[in-house]
Each structure stands twice: as C-alpha cells, then as structure tokens.
Amino acid sequence: MDVSIIETSSLGDRSYLISAGAVGVVVDPQRDIDRVLALARDRGVRITHVLETHIHNDYVTGGLELARTVGAEYVVPAGDDVGYQRRAVGDGDLIDASPILLQVMHTPGHTHHHVSYVLRESNGGIRGVFTGGSMLFGTTGRTDLLGKEHTEELTHAQYHSVRRLAVELPADTKVYPTHGFGSFCAATPASGDSSTVGEQRTTNPALTQDEQSYVDELIAGLSEYPAYYAHMGVINTRGPAPVDLSLPAPVDPDELRRRIEDGEWVVDLRERTAFAAGHLGGTLGFELSDSFVTYLGWLYQWGAPLTLIGENEDQVADARRELVRIGIDDLAGAAVGEIHTLVAGTELRSYRVADFAALSEALREKDTTVLDVRQRNEYAESHIDGAINIPLHELADHLGTLPDGEIWVHCASGYRASIAASMIDRPGRTTVLINDDYDNANDTDITSAT
Template sequence: MDVVVIETPQLGDRSYLVHDGSVALVIDPQRDIDRVEAAARDAGVRITHVAETHLHNDYVTGGLVLAEKHGAEYLVNAADEVSFTRVPVTDGQVLLVGRLSVSVVATPGHTHTHLSYVVQDDTHDGGTEAVFSGGSLLYGSVGRTDLVSPHDTAKLAHDQYSSVRRLVDSATPEAALYPTHGFGSFCSIGPASHQETSTISEQTESNHALTDPDEDHFVSQLLENITAYPAYYAHMSPLNAAGPGVVDLHVPDSVDAEELSRRLRAGEWVVDLRHRVAFADSHLQGSVSFEYGHGDNFTSYLGWVIPWDQPLTLVGPLSEVEKAIRDLARIGIDSPDAAVGPEAAVLNVAALAPDHPQASYEHGDWAVLLRGREPEDVILDVRRPEEYKASHVKGALNIPVYELLGRITELPEARIWVHCATGYRASVAASLLNRAGREVVLINARFRDAAGAGVPLRDRA
C-alpha cells in the first residue's frame, strides 16, 4: 500500500491517493481534481474508488466529478441526503480496492454522519494499516463540532469523544493516521499539533481527546475553545450535497478600462492581489486589498470578508490571477472576472483604468505609530477576539476583520491606525476603511514586535 498526500495549505486540508500499485482509492478530493489525476498518473495507477469522510463545510468537493470522469465508485454515507447518484456506505461495511481492504467506521462528531476509513493491505507490507479520519481524530485534537447547528454542538462534542475511541479500537496501534483537517483548517479545534505525520499509538498517548479520562471535562474544554469560522462555510455543505459540477479554471479575457472603472464606481468588489504596500501607495479608488501569496490567508479571508455571491473582479499579474481563480474555486467562488496586468513586481494599476481616480494611504511600523499618532486618533485591532484578550495595545478597539464591513459606522470619525498579528488582516481592513472614505494608516508590522518597539500593551491578567 502506498499513500500519496495531496496538500491544500491554502485551506489547511489534505486529500489522499491510496493505491496498491495498480488501482487507487481517493479520499476527500478538493475541487481542482487535476492535482489528484496528476498524482495517479505519476503513480501509474487507475482511480477506481472515490470516498468522502463527510459533506465538507470548508471546501467544495471534487469527488463527484472525479468519480464520474474515471468511472469510479463514489462512496458517500448512506445517511447523507444528497442529490446525486452515489454508492451508499454504512458502518461496518468492508470494500475491496484491488488488494486493499477498506473498512467503513462511523465516527460522528464533526458532523452527524461522519465516516472514517481503515485501509489494510493483507497481502503485502505485513498487513500495514492506514486510518483516514477526515474531521474526526486529528493530530493533537479533533474536528470542531459547531458547524452543523448551535443546538447540536454539545451533543456532537460528546460524539467526538466516543468516536475517536471507537476509531482507535478499529485499527492497530502502528497504523498511520491521515486526517483531512488539522493543518491550519478552521475545521479543527483545540490544541492541534503542527506535526506532519503520526500514528494511532502516538495519538493515543498525546491527543487530549484520548488522554482525558473525563468526558464531561473534555467536552467543556472543547466548547470553551470554539472560535469564529469563515462565513462561506455556511454555503459549502449545501453545495456538496447538491453535487458540484466541473469547474472552469481558465483566466477570462481581461475587462477593458471603461468596464473596470464602471464596476468600481458602482461599488462592485474589485480585489487587488498585489503586495499590501504597493496597494497602500497607489490603487484604483474603490478596490480592496487581498494580497496573494502571503502565507495561506488569501482564500479563507476573502471568502470570509466579502459578501457571498457578489460579482468579483481580480486585479493583478496573470500568474497571481490564475492561482487565485483556482483557490477561490475550492470554496465555490467560480469564474471571477479579471483585469490582468503585466508580470512585474509592482503592477501599474493606473494603466488598467487610466481615467479612474487613484487612491493611497499611509503605512508604517510601530515606530511610525509612536511618532505620528495624535491623541484623538484610534488604534484598531482587527485580530480575533481571543487574540485581543490575550494581549493588545492599550486603548485599542477590537473589531475582527471579518466583522469590519458591517461595523465601520461604529468607529469614531478620526484617523484610524489599524493592525493585526502580521499585517495581512490589517491590510484588508485598511483597504475596506479607505474604500469607505475613512482616513487610515496601515501598521505593517508584527504584533509580537510591538512591545520591543515601546508600544504599551495590556496583557491578560
């Protein structure tokens, strides 16, 4: 048995190609299935089965399209209400994929109908096992339980406690563990580990879901750690239940200058992918900054901040527009328009709409804040509430970036200095404030450097 890991760091997830050298099972494929197909070609195997651990809440699946394209069996829980033809599977069922034996294990918790799969190769590798746990048992923790309904959150947390124990009992201690979530995904919760690989025995010894002997204590701790998740999650499960179709990842023809200007004047969402400093120095008035290529923030925060199902135009060099289209397709934002500029370190956006007004705003580090802040100015912290509670600049207001669009009117009519943990979320917030006509300064610095720069902080007691 061989397991090929297909990572999607932009969403903190993994998909898997599991094969015996001839035929393959794919587990939890992302929507851009060409990556899975490339992995299968490289391995010289044929895809005969595609399996979902659950109806995903954080991305649009490519499972249905992949299965149909390759004539593969599409394994989905029989209890899931879906609008497409699938091979319904249930707890305790065993399927054969070439020489691999695939056991279906019900592991409710992340969702009511969540499944895990224990794969064993009895004819090679001495009976090697691999466990594909989806959003059940993760490295160091478990999948969050509040994505179905607030009324179900506590019950599902109790289910998680029981499910991970049942899953551990269904496999050998030496079995390799392959979760879908837990690599930065907002679908994980609790003290998730940053390790890259693990086994059932390692998790039995270290995962708080397995080491805590008190179920009620585990549940209370899990519920205390629940934090906000991206707004677009609300749309993912319904899309997956309906059966997503083929996605178009081509870059469209660039919109002309007149049309781009019209969209900006009409208040449509025009997203500038350039570096945050280049945007601050000069941008098309009315556009917003979502820097592409900075860590793995782009997809989640764009889907979180911009209202769902709104017309979207991407502005940037071709290479970044192309990647952004792929990333956005994974969360159901299909075929955005684009105004594509030349491949350059700093794209001259003025050339894309020469007659449209340009805008800019100040930016600097913590030292600039200390030198330039006036008493009436506002410091706005756009980190998550739990980050703010742990430590924040004295006197700073806290509005998370994903709430800012609906709360701008709460801010005083004053110059606003905006910061986050690294500068990324602050750059998004600064562009939203600038778009709304507010005077803003972007603090393009890490929060961890604030104290060293002499900025007074208030830490949690």
Template sequence: MFFVDTIEVPGLGNRSYLAGGERTAVAIDPPRDVDRVIAAAARRGVRIVHVLETHVHNDYVTGGLELARLTGAAYRVPAGARVSFPRVPVRDGDRTEVDTAAGLAVRALSTPGHTPHHTSYVLEDNGTAVAVFTGGSLLIGAVGRPDLVEPRLTERLAREQHASAHRLAAELPDDTSVLPTHGFGSFCSSSQAEGSDTTIGKEKASNEAFTRDVDTFVADLLAGLDDIPAYYAHMGPVNAAGPAPADLTPPAPADAEEIADRLAAGEWVVDLRNRVAFAAGHVAGSFNFEADGKLATYLAWLIPWGKPVTLLAESPEQLAAAQRELVRVGIDRPAAAATGDPADWVREGEEPASFPRATFADLADRRPAGGVTVLDVRRGSERSEGRIEGSVHIPIHTLRHRLHEVPGGEVWVHCASGMRAAIAASLLDAAGRAVVAVDDSFDAAEQAGLTVRTP
C-alpha cells in the same frame, strides 16, 4: 506494496489523499480542482477506482462527484449523509477492495462528531491496518469542530467526537498513521496542528480527546470554539446538491473604464498583489486580498455571497492561481480580470490611491501626539491573550458591516502579522478614511513600548 500521496490544499488548511497499489487507487476527500488528483494518479500509473468522502464538507466544495464521473470510479459517501445525487452509500464496517493483487483494501469506521454521519477509512495491507483517513474526526493534536451542522447538536457531537477518537484508538494499532483532512490552518479544526504527521499512539499520548475525561474534554472544546467563516453556510448545501465541474478558463479582460464602471456599480474589485505593493499604489475603491495569503478563506468570508468580483493581478500566473483557490470555496467565475499594475488599471488623468504602512514602534512614537485610533481586527480568541490598551476591537470578518463604529480621525489598524490589517486598511481606505496599516508581528507591540494588557 502500497503508497499514500498527500495532496496539499494550503490556502484552506486541508489535505486530500491518493492511496493505492501498483494498478489501482482510491482518492479521499478530493478538492474541487480534480486535475491535481488525476495528475497524481497519472504520475503513479494507477487508475482511480473509488472516490471516498469522509463527510459532507462545510469548508470547501468537493471534487468527489466530478472526479468519479471523469474516472468512472465508484463514488462512496457515508450512508447517513443526505445528498441529491447517485452514490454508493457507505456503512460502518463496509470493506472496499482497492488493489486486489496487492492485498489492499479500505474499511469504513463510523466516527460521528464533526458531522453526525462522519466516517473514517482504515487502509489495510493484507488485513493489517497501516493508516486511517480521519477526515474531520481525529486530527493532529485536536479534533474537528462539532458546531458546524446545527447549534442544537453541538454538545452531542462534541461527546461523539470523544467517543469516536476512543474507538479509533481501541480498534487500531498504535503505529497506524493518522491522515486527517482538516487541521493545517482550516477553521474546521478545533485548534491548529503542530507537526505534519502523527500516529494513533502519538495521539493517545497527547491529544486532549485521550488525556481528559469526556466532560472536561467537551467543556474545554466548546469553550474554545471560534467564529465560523460566513461562507461555510453555503458549502454544505452545494456539496449535498452535487457541485458543478470547476471552470478554470480565464475571465473576460477588463480595461480601466470597465474597472471604474464595476466599482461605480457597487461590485467588488479585488487586488491580489502583496500588501506592500497595494499600499504603495492601487485603484481607489479596490480591496486587497493577497494571493499568497489565505485568499479563499478571507475573501469568501467577507464578500457578500454572490457579489460579482473583478480580480486584479500582477501576472496571468497569479490570476490563474487565484481562480483555482476561489473555485474551491464556490466563487466560480470572476466577472472580469486584469493583469499588470495600477498604471494600467486607472483611467487617463487619474492617479493610483495609496496609504502608509508602519510598525508598532512607529505607532508608539505617533500615539502620544493624540488623535489616533488603534483598531485591532484579530479574532476575539487572539485578543483575549493580549491587547493594546485603548484599542478598538472589530474582528476583520465583521468590519465591513461596522465601519461606522470606527472613531473619526486617523486609524492605525493591526492584526497578528499584517495580512488581515492590510485587508482592513483597504476597506477603510475605500470608505475614505485616513488609515495606516501596521505591517508587523503583534509580538513586537510590547517591545515597542506600547502597553499590552491581558485579562
């Protein structure tokens, strides 16, 4: 008997896994907050004897080194990965016992493409393949991006992704479960997954790595690649050097005076509350990154790397959850933090700032009066599928550097659903602009009577 437990990391769109038998187990691609993996092992009553990395990750800080240290497990990393810490190098074909009594083992399969050294791990039950941990190789309906390592390698890696997918299909039974790390919202995926589980057979029938010849597959893959989050540039080097343990102890508390001082010093003050509450009242100059959104991805993408950040949360629980999200992308220690509401965060005699929210129907009613700039902060790939005629396009991840490009007057800012529009509205509001956050689905734009153009 064997088990496979999935450890979701939804904020980053990733998964890690714990797999084993009655007594021992392996962890695959663990997140930096390893207490979750240790707790999963404790619930199963098993000891973690191996920690496996499919590759040196570019989108999050791994917990593999620390998990191996805490549990005494062997830390197994692909032999081709250049790292600065002791590990057990894994080569193609290596077989590692997981639970000898249960007949459980993992076999390494070299699957380059996402990175040159990428390795998948086949879980074998008494010699029969039952699952394959594919990391950033074969995903659900997609493959991992080939452009995160070095631009000159991208086309070669794209071709290797195609070959690696076919190797997995050739060597594994159709009913083998495919268990990827990326593809559930991660920007490491070439496209987003539909569904939460798959098999080799299902992928052979629908994944473009199998349904298209290599030249067509590579051309389409390269044409569809989107922008890379800026913080990815820091993740690989951190992981190769060996990450420090995560520190989740509470940050130093900040009062209204300290918050004001930190803003005056040019530091970032980030309000974690939902966008409705933020628009209604917030500390002037603070930015809104919702704790329930893709906090780690967008905050790490937009903030100048290494800039001190103070977190404002409605509760200690919200603050703790945000800290956990942020350590996964290398934002380790908030400079300070406060909980409560804006009345607690502004100095005596000052009032919270605010700005209005609206729908696309409101925009349609307002626009004929003139003097309104419509700002679209979606990615280019989204805009190519439809845009409001006359709108200005500045993707959210470039807005901080391009505020001077936003025309004067009132700005109505939108994205696809409202979350990124709220971030953008907070940036504009902090810059002293008159802004309205369109908190609505883009699907409603045409229904509201706005002219939506497609190329």
C-alpha cells in the same frame, strides 16, 4: 502500497491518493481535480474508487466530478440525503479495490454520519486510518458546524469516536486526517505534520481528558468560522458542477472604473505593500497568499459580481483556482497589468505602512486611533491599550462608527489588517497599515492583557 498527500495549504486540508500496483484510491479530493489526475498519471495508477469521509463544510468537493471523469465508484457515508448516485457506506463495510482494502468506521462528531477508513495490508495488518475531521494531530474536528442545537451531542460523539479509533487500532497505525493544517474545521490548532495512533494517545485531548472536561473545553474554545461555510454543505449535498479553471473575461480600464463607481466587488490581488503604495480607490486589497481564499470567502457578499485585478494572467489564474475551491465560480472578469495602466484618468490612492515600534512612538506623541481586527479571543489575550477591537469579518457593518482622522490598523501579522485598511481607506481619512508581527508589540510598552 503508497499514500501520497495532496496538500491544499490555503484551506488547511489534505487529500490522499492510495496507490498499489496499477490501482489508485482517492480520499477527500479538492475540487481542482487536475492535481489528482496528474498525480495518478505520475504514479501509473487507475483510480477505481473515490471516498469521502463526510459532507464537507469548508470546501467544495471534487469527488463527484473525479469519480465521473475516471469511471470510479463514488463512496459517501450513508445517512446523508445527497442528490446524486453514490455507494452509501456504514460501519463495518469493506471497500475492496484489490489489492487495496479499506474498512469503514462510523466516527460521528464533526458531522452525524462522518466515517473514517482503515487501510489494511494484504496480510491482514493495518497500515493507516483516514480520519477526515475526527482524530486530528493533537486535536479533533470542530463540532458546531451543523448548528448550535447539535453541538453538545456531536462533541460527546466526537469524544467516543476518537477513543474508539485509539482502542481498536494498533499504536503504530498512521493517522491521515483531512483537516487540521490551518483549517477552521479543527477545534483548536493542530500540531505536527504526521502522527500515529500511539502518539495521539498521549497528546489528543479526547484521549487525555475525561469526557466532560473534553466537552466543556472544546465548546468553550470554539471561535468564529468563515461565513462561506454556510454554502459548502449545500453545494456538496446537491452535487457540485464541473470545475471551470479558465481565465475570466478581460476588463478594460474604463469598464473597471465603472464597476468601482457602481460599488461592485473589485479585488486587487497584489502584495499588500504594493497595494498600499498605489491602488484604485474603492478597490479591496486581498493579497494572493495562503490566507486569500479564507478571508475573501468570509467577507464576500455571496453571488455579488466579482472582478479581479492582477499583475499578470498567472496571478488571476491562481486566484480563480482558489476561489472555485469554495464555490465562487462566476467571476465578472479580470483586469491585468501594472496598476498605473488601469487608472482610466483617475489618481491612485496610497497609505503609509509602518510597524509596532512606529505605533508606539505615535501613541506617545498624540491621540492615535488604533483599530485591532483580530478575533475577540486574540484581543482578550493581549491588546494595544485603548485599541478598538472590531474583528475583520464584522468590519463592513461598523464602517460608519469609525472615527474620522488617522487610524492605525493591525492584526497578528499584517494580512487581515491589510484587508481592513483597504476597506476603511477613503478621502479625508489617513490610514496607516501596521505590517508587522504582533509579537513585536510586546517589545514595547503599549500592550496589556485582559
């Protein structure tokens, strides 16, 4: 028996293919199911069952389409009122995909009806457990995604669910979570790439703290999460449409300029320093990287026309794949090519890229406005003296409050700052992007802790 990991690093999630003989079972598949189908072909298995640990809040599931495509049984926790046929399972139910056998454990906390799947060996032993958003590596799934009115109840439930897993499963049971590899679905950052129940007994806060301490600490530590999460559960409950990974329609330079002038969402996918060196005024810079889909989805005005600018079709295709994972399906088109070929008679804009050493020098020489777009908890730990803190996801609502003149923009690494710089860039303002690791600011004398 083999468990293959299908990593989606941009969302911090994992899907799994369990294979034994000619049979395959998939757990928590992402929407771009071509990756799963290709892996199943490589393993020489037929997928007979597709399992969901919960109704996901951070991505659109591919489970329904995958099950329909391959004729598999679709297994979803009982209790969720979904708009499609599925096998609803509850605590103690068995999923027999001989020779693969999985037992359902109700593990509420991340959601009310969340389940885990215990993978059993043919001899009765236990091989692993697929924990979804319950027991993660050194942490647990967050408990506030269904609304503040449910958070305390779900946090207590999460504590007992993780403890149940730890008590009922052997120490050498491998843990296969869905979330926790950078996903905002984790209550705190996860640690490590693999683990066992035994290891979690010594590192997981639900297993090393008393119940009230765990509850208080988890709730106090919950940070903001992406705004697009509000749409994911709705789509997954209703049943996602089949995925479309085709290239969007081409957009010529004149039409591109019209869309920009009309204030539409036009997103430039190029690397952040390339955008800074030359870009079309009025466009937004979202470098295509692992952070791309999280932050675009967070800031995007849901349903607004969205046009992409890419260096080539492959870049646009990669962006489309990322976007469909969170349900942004209807792209208005894409312009492809060197940026100077897309100007339609206008001049390119640009701004400076610098580091924290340069900021330190600027602060000594003159009055300098510093915009910190990290989250408030990051700012509280350490910040540049005198910096204005506006978290990136709130910046659009505060653009009119920013002072004129020169503004230096930073975050923890440069990625969020690059988006912010593209948002505030305009004629009459001098923008400087700090493309640097915030740890380097600590080598200067310009930081302080709250």
